[in-house]
Amino acid sequence: MYRYDEFDRQFVAERVEEFRDQVARRLSGELTEDEFRPLRLMNGVYLQLHAYMLRIAIPYGTLNGRKLRRLAHIARRYDRGFGHFTTRQNLQFNWIRLEDVPDILAELAEVEMHAIQTSGNCIRNVSADHFAGAAADEVADPRVYAEILRQWSSLHPEFTFLPRKFKIAVVASPADRAAIQVHDIGLQVKRNEAGELGFAVWVGGGLGRTPMIGRKVRDFLPEAELLSYCEAILRVYNLHGRRDNKYKARLKILVHEAGVDEIARDIEAEYEAIRARGALAMPQEEIARIRAYFAPPAFAQLPARSSVFEAAKADSRSFALFAERNVAPHKVPGYGIVTISLKAIGAPPGDATAEQMELVADLAERYSFDEVRVSHEQNLVLPHVRLDDIPAVHAALAEANLATPNAGLVTDIIACPGLDYCALANARSIPVAQRIARRFADIERQKQIGDLKIKISGCINACGHHHVGHIGILGVDRKGEEFYQITLGGSGDETCSIGEIVGKGFSSEEVVDAVETIIETYLGLRQGPEETFLAVFRRVGEAPFREALYADA
Amino acid sequence: MKKEAKGAGPKVLTANALDSGLVVFRTADGRWSTDIAEAAVAWTKEEADALLALGEADAARNLVVDVYLVAMTEGENGRLVPVLLREAIRAARRPTIVMPGEDPSVIAA
Ligand code: SF4
Numbered sequence: 001m002y003r004y005d006e007f008d009r010q011f012v013a014e015r016v017e018e019f020r021d022q023v024a025r026r027l028s029g030e031l032t033e034d035e036f037r038p039l040r041l042m043n044g045v046y047l048q049l050h051a052y053m054l055r056i057a058i059p060y061g062t063l064n065g066r067k068l069r070r071l072a073h074i075a076r077r078y079d080r081g082f083g084h085f086t087t088r089q090n091l092q093f094n095w096i097r098l099e100d101v102p103d104i105l106a107e108l109a110e111v112e113m114h115a116i117q118t119s120g121n122c123i124r125n126v127s128a129d130h131f132a133g134a135a136a137d138e139v140a141d142p143r144v145y146a147e148i149l150r151q152w153s154s155l156h157p158e159f160t161f162l163p164r165k166f167k168i169a170v171v172a173s174p175a176d177r178a179a180i181q182v183h184d185i186g187l188q189v190k191r192n193e194a195g196e197l198g199f200a201v202w203v204g205g206g207l208g209r210t211p212m213i214g215r216k217v218r219d220f221l222p223e224a225e226l227l228s229y230c231e232a233i234l235r236v237y238n239l240h241g242r243r244d245n246k247y248k249a250r251l252k253i254l255v256h257e258a259g260v261d262e263i264a265r266d267i268e269a270e271y272e273a274i275r276a277r278g279a280l281a282m283p284q285e286e287i288a289r290i291r292a293y294f295a296p297p298a299f300a301q302l303p304a305r306s307s308v309f310e311a312a313k314a315d316s317r318s319f320a321l322f323a324e325r326n327v328a329p330h331k332v333p334g335y336g337i338v339t340i341s342l343k344a345i346g347a348p349p350g351d352a353t354a355e356q357m358e359l360v361a362d363l364a365e366r367y368s369f370d371e372v373r374v375s376h377e378q379n380l381v382l383p384h385v386r387l388d389d390i391p392a393v394h395a396a397l398a399e400a401n402l403a404t405p406n407a408g409l410v411t412d413i414i415a416c417p418g419l420d421y422c423a424l425a426n427a428r429s430i431p432v433a434q435r436i437a438r439r440f441a442d443i444e445r446q447k448q449i450g451d452l453k454i455k456i457s458g459c460i461n462a463c464g465h466h467h468v469g470h471i472g473i474l475g476v477d478r479k480g481e482e483f484y485q486i487t488l489g490g491s492g493d494e495t496c497s498i499g500e501i502v503g504k505g506f507s508s509e510e511v512v513d514a515v516e517t518i519i520e521t522y523l524g525l526r527q528g529p530e531e532t533f534l535a536v537f538r539r540v541g542e543a544p545f546r547e548a549l550y551a552d553a
Numbered sequence: 554m555k556k557e558a559k560g561a562g563p564k565v566l567t568a569n570a571l572d573s574g575l576v577v578f579r580t581a582d583g584r585w586s587t588d589i590a591e592a593a594v595a596w597t598k599e600e601a602d603a604l605l606a607l608g609e610a611d612a613a614r615n616l617v618v619d620v621y622l623v624a625m626t627e628g629e630n631g632r633l634v635p636v637l638l639r640e641a642i643r644a645a646r647r648p649t650i651v652m653p654g655e656d657p658s659v660i661a662a
Contacts, residue, residue, distance in 0.1 A: 027572060029615035047619060049643055052574035082653040097573045353654045419639060420648030424554055428638075430650050459554065477554070480637060 002147050002293045004112045012109045019043045020102035044115025049423045054096045055118040060128035060146040061089030061374040065361035070111045072357035085350040089374045121162045123153035129171045129178045130375035134337045134383035136329040141294045142172035163241035164249035179492035181205045181214045184251045197223040204255030207462035211498045212252035215260040224281040232270035297369035302334025306387035321405035340380040341404040345441045348430045349415040350378030359400045409446040411437040418458025425458035427475025427482035435512045452533045468492035470533050472499040484511040489537040521548040558624035564601045565592035566608045568617035576643045589644040
C-alpha cells in the first residue's frame with residue numbers, strides 16, 4: 001500500500017489546519033455560506049437531507065486494518081455508529097457536525113486519509129479493480145497506475161477547475177470489474193506482443209442523465225506515456241468542454257457532440273505538442289518506486305488444493321454456498337479472494353457498523369496481509385486469504401451478519417442512498433433494494449436465477465449505476481409519488497451496454513412484482529442454467545419482457 | 554429534489570442549523586427547533602412571505618443555511634404534516650429504514 005512521504009504528510013496536515021480556520025470563520029459568521037460552500041465541498045463536506053455528510057476518499061478502494069479501524073472510530077465518536085460505502089469506493093458519514101469536521105480530518109490524516117477531491121469539478125478518487133493484486137486474470141497490479149494518477153491529479157493546478165467532475169478507472173485484466181467504460185477515462189492495463197506493459201484507453205464514458213459508453217481512442221498506449229496522454233485528454237476537455245450548461249459539461253457530451261474522431265485527433269495533436277516540449281515519459285525509476293509500494297505480500301508456497309477448505313465445504317452447507325459465490329480465484333495457489341457481502345437480506349446496501357468494520361480490520365490483519373478492499377458494488381473484499389483459513393474467516397463473518405453468500409446474485413443489489421439520505425433524490429432506493437432482497441431471500445432460488453445485477457438510483461444522477469444494471473431501477477417523482485422506471489440489459493463489464501427503458505414506470509407497490517415478473521420471464525426463456533439473464537436479454541431483446549410486464553395494460 | 558412550496562395552503566419554514574447541519578424549523582418565538590410540531594405555521598401568502606423574510610434574516614446572521622418553505626397538509630389525526638415525502642423524511646429526522654445497529658422496532662412502531 002502507498003505510504004505518505006514527508007511531503008504528503010505535511011501537505012495533508014496543513015490542509016486540515018487551513019480548513020479548521022475556514023470552519024471557525026464560517027461558524028463565527030466571517031464567511032458567508034456562498035463563500036464557504038466551495039471550500040467545504042473541496043474537503044468532502046456536503047449538506048444532505050438530514051445533516052452534513054462527509055465523504056472520505058479511499059484511493060482505488062484499498063484500506064488496511066488501521067485505516068478501517070479509524071473509520072469505525074469516527075463512525076462511533078462523531079456519527080451514528082455506521083458508515084456507507086459508495087459505488088465510487090468511498091465512505092460517507094451521514095450525520096457529521098460541521099464543527100467536528102476539522103478534528104475528523106485530523107484523525108484521518110493520522111492514518112493517511114483525507115476527503116480532498118471527493119467533490120467539485122476536479123479529478124475524483126481514481127477507482128480500480130477491487131481484486132487488484134490478487135486476481136488470477138490480471139497482467140499487473142492496476143493500483144500502481146491508479147496511484148501514479150492519484151499523485152499527478154491531486155491538486156493539479158491546471159485541472160482543479162474543470163468544466164465538471166472527472167472520473168478515471170483502471171483495470172488490468174480482460175474482465176472489467178471496475179466499469180471502466182462508464183468513466184471519463186477508462187484504462188485497461190495490458191501487454192503488447194513484445195510483452196511490454198501499456199494501456200487500452202477509453203474516453204467519454206459516463207452515467208448520469210446522459211449515459212454514454214466510452215470510446216476507445218488508443219489500443220495500446222505505452223506505460224511511460226500514461227500521464228502525458230491523460231494530460232492531453234484533460235487539456236482538450238478543459239479547453240472545449242462546455243461550461244455554459246452543467247448538464248452538458250462532462251467529457252462524454254464533448255465526445256458525443258464533436259464525435260470521437262475529432263476528439264481523438266485533438267487529443268493526439270495536444271499529445272504531440274506535449275511530446276514536442278519534451279515532457280513525455282514517466283521515468284522507469286519512478287514507476288518502480290510506486291510499484292514497490294504494491295509489491296505482492298510474502299505469499300507462502302501452498303498446494304492449490306486445500307483439504308481444510310474442501311472438508312469445510314463438505315461439512316457445512318452454508319460454507320459451501322459461501323465458497324461457491326464469495327470466494328474468487330487468486331493468482332497464487334492456495335489462496336482465495338473473499339468477498340464480504342454488505343448486502344445481508346434486508347440490510348441497507350453498502351452500510352457497515354463500526355463493529356463490523358473493526359471485525360473486518362481484525363480479519364484483514366490476521367488473515368489477509370492487512371489488506372481490505374472496497375468494491376464499487378458496495379461490498380468489502382479480503383484479497384489474500386489462505387484457502388486453509390477461509391472457513392475460520394467465514395465463521396467470524398457469519399457471527400457479524402457479514403457472510404451472506406450472495407456475491408453477484410439477485411440480492412447483491414447496488415443502491416444509492418436515495419431519498420432516505422440524499423438531498424437530490426426523487427425517490428427512495430434502499431427500501432426497494434430491501435424489499436427485492438426479501439422477496440428473493442431464498443438462496444436456492446437466487447442460485448437458480450444465477451448471475452444477476454440489479455442497480456437502483458434515486459434520481460437521474462445515477463449514483464446507483466442503474467443504466468448498467470442487468471435490471472436497472474430509477475426512482476422518479478410523479479406528481480409527488482415515488483415511481484420507478486425499469487431498464488433492462490445494461491452491463492458495466494467489458495461487454496458494456498446501457499440498459500433500455502422497458503416501458504412506463506411502476507409505483508412503489510408494483511415495482512418488486514415487476515422485478516419478479518422480469519426474472520420469471522427470464523427463467524422461462526433461458527435455454528439452460530448457464531444462459532444468464534444478460535445473455536437471454538441480448539438474445540431475445542426486450543419484447544418478451546415488455547409483454548410480460550404490460551400484458552394487462 | 555427540493556421543491557419550493559407554491560400555491561395556497563399552510564406552510565412552515567425549514568433550514569439546516571449551521572453548526573450541526575440538522576434539519577430545523579422556525580418557531581413562532583423566533584427559535585429554530587428540530588421538532589416540526591413546534592414550527593410556526595403560515596396560513597396565508599402574506600404570512601408565508603413574512604416567515605421567509607425572518608428566516609432569510611437568520612440565514613444572513615449565520616444561524617441557519619438553506620432556508621425554504623415547506624407545504625403542509627392535514628394528516629390523519631388532524632395534525633399538520635408535510636405534503637411531500639422528502640419533507641416528511643426530513644421532519645422525521647431519520648431515514649424510513651432501520652439504520653444499521655438499530656432496533657428494528659423503531660420502524661415497526
Ligand atoms: S442517484 Fe440521485 S438520489 Fe441517488 S445518491 Fe445520487 S444524487 Fe442522490
